[in-house]
Amino acid sequence: MSNKLRHARIRLLAVLSMLLSVGAGGTLAYADGGSESYNYSFWGDTVPAPAAYEATVSIAGEGAGAGPFKDPSDLHVTPDGRIYVLDSGNNRIVVLNRQFKEVETIDAFDNGGSEDAFLNPQGLFVTEQGQILVADTGNKRVVHLDQNRKLVKIVDSPESELLQADFDFQPVRVVVDKAQRLYVMAVGVFDGFMEFNANGEFTTFIGANRVRVDPVELFWKRFSTRAQRSRMVMFTPTEFTNMDINEEGFIYATNGDAWGDTIKKLNAQGNDILRRTGYFSPRGEVRYTNEEGPSRLVDIDVADSEIYSVLDAKRGRIYTYNGDGHFMYVFGGLGNRLGEFNTPVAIERVRDDFLVLDKALGEITVFRTTEYGRTLNEAVRAYYRGDEEKAFELFQKTINMNANLEFAYAGIGKALLRQGDYAEAMKYFKRSMDQANYSKAFLLYRKEVLREYFPSIMTGIVVLLVVAFAWRKYRKAKGGKRNVSVEQRVV
Amino acid sequence: MSPWSSELFKYPFHLIVRPYNGFWDLKYERSRRANLIVSFAVLILMVVTNVMSSQYSGFLVNLYNPQDMNSLMEIVYVAVPVLFWCVANWSLTTLMDGEGKFVEIFTSTCFALIPLIVINFPWIWLSNVISLQETSFYYFSNSFAALWSLYLLFVGNMTVHQFTPAKTIATMLLTVAAMGFMAFLCLLFLSLVQEIVAFVSTIYQEIVLRN
Numbered sequence A: 001m002s003n004k005l006r007h008a009r010i011r012l013l014a015v016l017s018m019l020l021s022v023g024a025g026g027t028l029a030y031a032d033g034g035s036e037s038y039n040y041s042f043w044g045d046t047v048p049a050p051a052a053y054e055a056t057v058s059i060a061g062e063g064a065g066a067g068p069f070k071d072p073s074d075l076h077v078t079p080d081g082r083i084y085v086l087d088s089g090n091n092r093i094v095v096l097n098r099q100f101k102e103v104e105t106i107d108a109f110d111n112g113g114s115e116d117a118f119l120n121p122q123g124l125f126v127t128e129q130g131q132i133l134v135a136d137t138g139n140k141r142v143v144h145l146d147q148n149r150k151l152v153k154i155v156d157s158p159e160s161e162l163l164q165a166d167f168d169f170q171p172v173r174v175v176v177d178k179a180q181r182l183y184v185m186a187v188g189v190f191d192g193f194m195e196f197n198a199n200g201e202f203t204t205f206i207g208a209n210r211v212r213v214d215p216v217e218l219f220w221k222r223f224s225t226r227a228q229r230s231r232m233v234m235f236t237p238t239e240f241t242n243m244d245i246n247e248e249g250f251i252y253a254t255n256g257d258a259w260g261d262t263i264k265k266l267n268a269q270g271n272d273i274l275r276r277t278g279y280f281s282p283r284g285e286v287r288y289t290n291e292e293g294p295s296r297l298v299d300i301d302v303a304d305s306e307i308y309s310v311l312d313a314k315r316g317r318i319y320t321y322n323g324d325g326h327f328m329y330v331f332g333g334l335g336n337r338l339g340e341f342n343t344p345v346a347i348e349r350v351r352d353d354f355l356v357l358d359k360a361l362g363e364i365t366v367f368r369t370t371e372y373g374r375t376l377n378e379a380v381r382a383y384y385r386g387d388e389e390k391a392f393e394l395f396q397k398t399i400n401m402n403a404n405l406e407f408a409y410a411g412i413g414k415a416l417l418r419q420g421d422y423a424e425a426m427k428y429f430k431r432s433m434d435q436a437n438y439s440k441a442f443l444l445y446r447k448e449v450l451r452e453y454f455p456s457i458m459t460g461i462v463v464l465l466v467v468a469f470a471w472r473k474y475r476k477a478k479g480g481k482r483n484v485s486v487e488q489r490v491v
Numbered sequence B: 001m002s003p004w005s006s007e008l009f010k011y012p013f014h015l016i017v018r019p020y021n022g023f024w025d026l027k028y029e030r031s032r033r034a035n036l037i038v039s040f041a042v043l044i045l046m047v048v049t050n051v052m053s054s055q056y057s058g059f060l061v062n063l064y065n066p067q068d069m070n071s072l073m074e075i076v077y078v079a080v081p082v083l084f085w086c087v088a089n090w091s092l093t094t095l096m097d098g099e100g101k102f103v104e105i106f107t108s109t110c111f112a113l114i115p116l117i118v119i120n121f122p123w124i125w126l127s128n129v130i131s132l133q134e135t136s137f138y139y140f141s142n143s144f145a146a147l148w149s150l151y152l153l154f155v156g157n158m159t160v161h162q163f164t165p166a167k168t169i170a171t172m173l174l175t176v177a178a179m180g181f182m183a184f185l186c187l188l189f190l191s192l193v194q195e196i197v198a199f200v201s202t203i204y205q206e207i208v209l210r211n
Helices: A002-031 A215-222 A226-230 A371-385 A388-401 A406-419 A422-431 A435-490 B007-017 B019-028 B032-056 B071-095 B102-112 B114-129 B135-161 B165-210
Strands: A038-040 A046-048 A053-060 A074-077 A083-087 A092-096 A102-106 A109-111 A114-116 A123-126 A132-136 A141-145 A151-156 A171-176 A182-186 A193-196 A202-206 A240-245 A251-255 A263-266 A297-302 A308-312 A317-321 A327-332 A344-350 A353-358 A363-369
Touching (some): A038 A327, A053 A327, A074 A123, A074 A353, A083 A123, A109 A151, A132 A182, A141 A171, A308 A344, A327 A371, A363 A371, A371 A388, A388 A406, A406 A422, A406 A435, B007 B032, B007 B114, B007 B135, B032 B071, B032 B114, B071 B102, B071 B165, B102 B114, B102 B135, B114 B135, B135 B165
Antiparallel strands (some): A053 A363, A074 A083, A083 A092, A132 A141, A141 A151, A171 A182, A182 A193, A308 A317, A344 A353, A353 A363
């Protein structure tokens, strides 16, 4: 009997020590988050955050077995994990497999019987079926190849009354939607993206950037002659710097402005429908010095669940936001170590991993998630799907690793609200500074409390009234005379 | 009549609803000592209201960063504008044939702040039990209190100086301008003093290091 008890005790001890060690291991693993990564608090302060991504390997052309890359300018990854690198300096496309080994090189295609090649191509897009679109900048055309690398069509010299007669078509980026419409970003076009239909005919421009007028310039323009004015700066909208398309067919675009909304999500009409409900409008760096200036965004990549990332060429950092515009994490930088870049030009997300292409070094750096990054990604996905139970659990895990991640508290609050724990939900919404949801939880909480206490409160009031009434009656009946005499004395 | 009678507490409430009679009594009928006691009490209550409101007001109307909150600065935020207002107003009205003495200006200004306490103080707690849609009531009462105070300030100024309404408004606007001017002079003075202190300390260091 006592033996049995002792056994049980030992087993309990073992379990306890195991639990303890797991806890200790856990804290150790999170403690080395480092101060490289950060996030922004509601008040705009930079707060440290654990690293969400870590550079694991960098791949050069030689390592992939394709010879060195020369000024590669774009890359694209298909859902099956194949990596297409646009090696602009060598006028070719190199296809790598999941192990980052070359499987195919496309440097020529059959154009109506004769062999044709690219000339300084700048943009690349690969459809889910493996069809390739190349913005063949040097040849002033967009080339469309099918999965067997057979030419489908060539889009060049577009004609329309919207275009000037001497229009010079120099495409630099291209995307295609599910309906085979092409969207092309071209040099010197200020009216937005050029849209082509499935036959390759130019249809319209969409999503022009806005013109910003400098008041000082405008003032001087008022007082100058026509001849002077013709030599002054023209107020033109800025060009886009890059674009991407998500599975729903919305175009995500970045522009090089130093002001306003530099990230846009365009619908079919070209309207900006990006949600900016985070603590800050998504635009890369929020706190910067005057000399440094704001982020210069050069690439955007949109993943599933409306998560998107932008690349800041000035700082070499990659900023990731969720669909609501909450800042999730940042990584990268300029430098010589692994995970730092010289001239980053393109980013691409493969499931949860990131590939960053460096033009000057001709290298691709691969970033993989840390425990923290994985949990946060999954939490945001679960939240996006509406799977609140899962999101609750994952956000709890996330804030255990990073208590500064304020928007995660709102995710927890939403789940609690759904479960009916209003008081607790209020606490979490307060921590994430979410007034609208706090108010929602509070209204339900107030209703609950009132429903619970209304009978007793009302009973109390009625009883008090009755007692007071009875007391006055009693006073009047018994001590009426004395009362009067007291009043008289006061007067 | 003793200054500690219940009349001492009733009078401020009488004044804010009957400002013309109230301020007349303030100037001509009532003891200056009692007025000063009430005035300082009002200032202290105002500070208390502001401090408590920034700390305890409901989350929906009060997003505040605990790192920026400083109770001592709240005293400055109340005392300095009142002091500036009184000095500027007195300086102007002495030149503009106002009849008010400095004490009268000070007491009338403090009495005019009473609505800001009477209305805002209960709202510290009420704001904790309202929803986002009901916050309009909160903002409405706040604005109402501010307008009421402004009205009292106007009547108080008019009564104390025995001005016409038009002249009172002109004086008040000029007072605001004068306050800005005073703030500018104060900053100038402070920076000059800083320069002098730096100069003296530099000379001191030079002499000390020479030996």
